[in-house]
Amino acid sequence: MDEDFIFNEHHKDEFPPAHTAEHLLNQTMMRLFGCSRSYNAHVERKKSKMSFHLDQKPSRQQEKEIERRMNELIDEDLPVTFEIATRDTLPPEVDQDRLPSDTSDAIRLVRIGDYDVCPCIGKHVRSTSQIGRFEMLGTNWDEIEKSFRVRFKIV
């Protein structure tokens, strides 16, 4: 599932500002909660949602912090750059386990400032200010699955 998400879930209508926000939200969640990148994501022009496995339900204050950090990163106008790596030259931050076993030798990495780097073949904005503004629409917590879903839109 994760593999599909990273490499294949890139359809023609992909909206680069929302997709770039997806990268930022993944890294922001990892830093705030020590979790992994989202295990399920639907990122679209109008509304997006991303789900993460967390140890416990975030507080209202933590939820606000997610939104605050996202807009701070947008304001910082971090450059979005690309590079080609191979399995042997992957930066240590990139989780090799998430690469499909049939990945070709050349792996396209997308870097956002010094904040995030991950393999991706999608379309991105050139710098984070082009995302616009990140607006959190709401969240859902599933106590059984320990799953936290963030619903957001880019305005």
Ligand SMILES: [Zn+2]
């Ligand atoms: Zn991407």
